[in-house]
Amino acid sequence: MQGLTRYKLIFLLPGLLILLGIILFPLIFTVRVSFSGWDAIRPGLDWIGGTNYGRLFADGRFWQSLSRLGAIAFTSVVLEYLLGFGLALLVWRQVKFRRITRVLFLIPMMTTPVVMAVIWRTIFHESLGPANDLAGMLGLGTIPWLTHSAWATVVVILVDVWQWTPFMFLLLLAGLLSLPKEPFLAAAIDGAGPIRTFFNVTFPAMAPISVGALIIRLIEASKIMETVYVITSGGPGTSTETSSYYIFIRGLRDFQIGYAAALSVTYLVIMIVLLTIIAKILTKTLVKPGA
Amino acid sequence: MLNFFKIFKVIAIVLWSAFVVAPFLWALTTSFKTANGVMGGATYLPWVDYEPSLAAWKGLFGSGAGSIDVVGPFTNSLIVTLSASAISLALGTLAAYGLSRFRYKVGPISNTDLTFFFISQRIMPPVVLAIPFFLMLGYFGLLDTIFGLIIVYVALLLPIAVWVMVDFFNNIPRELDETAMIDGCTPFEAFWRVILPNSLPGLVVAGIFCVVFGWNDFFFAFTLTFTNTQLLPVAIVSLNSSVTPWWSLSASALISVAPLIIVAFLVERYLEKGKISVASK
């Protein structure tokens, strides 16, 4: 088997080296930059110790953006999970026009988020968009969709739900389609109704894939910024600013490279720790032993 | 009870479908409007609510005032997405095959750690990478070039290709490679002549994922290019801020998402065959 070593490396090394080069090196570089005062006026790798980190602790705007991100991500993902699961259950069994419904349900996740966000922005335009036209017809008056902080948050969540519910739908439908038939037969023989069957059979069987889908979506949602940039530009004020967006502003708008690097590192560490904890909790509560 | 459920089901499906298609329909109708159709408030039906015009669509291929030329950005997007997807697929498939078939051990690092390293890159928020990318591409003079973007997109897409293909290869029996080697193939020939021809479903899924993620990226295209190498999403968003020509915006948005709608049909076909469930474990 000695001849194998050469081949082992031929397969793995090109991809590994490229990824190491493109990702690991920049990451280490970012950590180094975070200890420098690199900005637009004095670019370069000097050493200012933990000054950036000290500043970051007192930066209310960063911590607010983090908690806002948490709220937006959590609300969106939960809504997407519930809706995605519901839709998957609806088209799981025989439905007329099954293929076209499924394609229709998949389309949003395939589309470019920023491009759709541009469309959404016209829809929620206060005076010219159809959203307020509809609200007017329903007697709700003119809603300040993009100029009021609560409504702007609602729009950001709504757009995320539109875009990503299909992802939940896809994973959960694939999960439902791969479930074994026997437990359902057994439940039917026991005379269990649809609701009892769902909670006793379907849901426990779907728990592992649910955890996987929730975690993947939470990871993706934790990066939200493009749609915010297009729809609200973080506004009104900073009321829809997420962490990524704030770091982007500091780094590539204000060119406070060193400080933005410190923000990045902190943000990444917090995300990894939080997501790991959430993954553990989800696995523990949803996936029951023996299920 | 049963009938109630059926009616509920139909209503739910219709409502969700309406929600899904609403922005597309709105974009479609807006793309035929002129300033008159937009400025008076929301209008919906051509000829009834407003006088339709093809100006926005014509503007996509020329450069009239307040319109954008999508041909250039569209081509750029196509080149970057397809090149980066092809490179990621090639490198990712090789690495995934190695990780699936051989045992690596470097100190405490073994196969699972290596696989995790590849896949975990998806956790990385783009903004964290944007700053070093910006500085590095600037250092090598690759800012605002197609080549620079391709390199960045490979980093973005490679983890996806590895993720899908490791899982796919793990489901191909090892005996197939072993038989090929016994029949005189080197490991590389076994991969090339036997495993790869039998991996089309996996390659298609991985390819779709790569193309979708590549095509849909905005952030890196936005931060790492300026005017020379504009990609389609950037071109569209840049219209967003100016005096809003909604009709051009809508027409270009539809052009940009059209390829993806074809992809959605492909995905559904593979879902039917149960291939996605394998790929998304």
Add this chain to the structure above:
Amino acid sequence: MGYAIQSLNVHINDEPHLIDINLELPNSGVVTIIGRTLAGKTTLLKVLAGLQEVSSGALMKNKKDLLNVPAWERRVGMVYQQFVNYPHLSVRENIVFPLRRAKLNATAIKEKLDYVSELLGLEEYLERNPSELSGGQQQRVALARSLVKDTDLLLLDEPLVNLDYKLREQLREEFRRLFKDSTDRLVVYATTEPAEAMILQGQVVVLHEGRVVQVGECSDVFHFPATTISAQVFNDPPMNLVDGEIADGRICIAESLHVDLPEHLGKLKPGKYTFGIRAMDVVLERDGANAPIILSEVNGSSTIVHLDLSGRSLVLETEGVHHFGETGDVHFSLDASRLYVFSDVEGELVVAPPRKSVLGEKGKQNGQN
């Protein structure tokens, strides 16, 4: 000359799969490796094929190191228990695949293809896809691919286990015909079935839990199983093993059955032993001892009855199809002249009964050496 395996150990994920294997194999002929599932048969074949990394030890061919020769340069053929064919190639391309890799010219390829496809009756199927064939035909394709090229070593890993009974019988005979005079290559055949070893004859290696238990000519292993494990593995149904004691010129088995000491055990010292007796040497006898039936099953042309001998299982095999009830007693006796005696603790053979033909009447018909 031939193959030499020395102090070979294989660990996979820190689990031992082969432990201190020492074996000498000839350059030609047939060797059967027999052992239960997970005994390490497949691992041993993979080591011979060059597909398995070894943890320590050596493998030589004609005194030259073989471990450093990769599989694709080893001139081996291998047939798996699963039907492994290339799904994207037709039967024809499957068979000639190794020849194309060896860069043979078209005439040579055609000649060999014709020969092998005729030998295995595959001429009609050459244009089909392997997945369109039955299991037996698929396995023939795999076999054809391993026979078509010039090899020094042909490895067969339980090639019949996934086929139905009739096909298995038929292919067994074919194997016998194909490998009977294997003068230019060594055929190593791994199986769990003693009958397959019997049909192929040649040398037998008994493998158990990663160790070689016994090596010998087929009939020698049958007649003189070195240990209780050999006795069980190389008999189907496995040889009955019961604890007993020799005292006062009698044998007391399982505390309840008393047998007069037969001639070949006359010189044994009194004491505790493990006694072995083949199922076919436990005979139905009206005046014999009796024991309750646990289970009876028909196996081909004979009937196998499991008896409860004071808490121990005793298996009886009798020619012909008989129906025993689900419950009730059976009267039987042991043919004491066929008793094997193994040492009480280690289970090593102490005395074997004198040789008889290998398979009784059936064995003689099949031509015994």
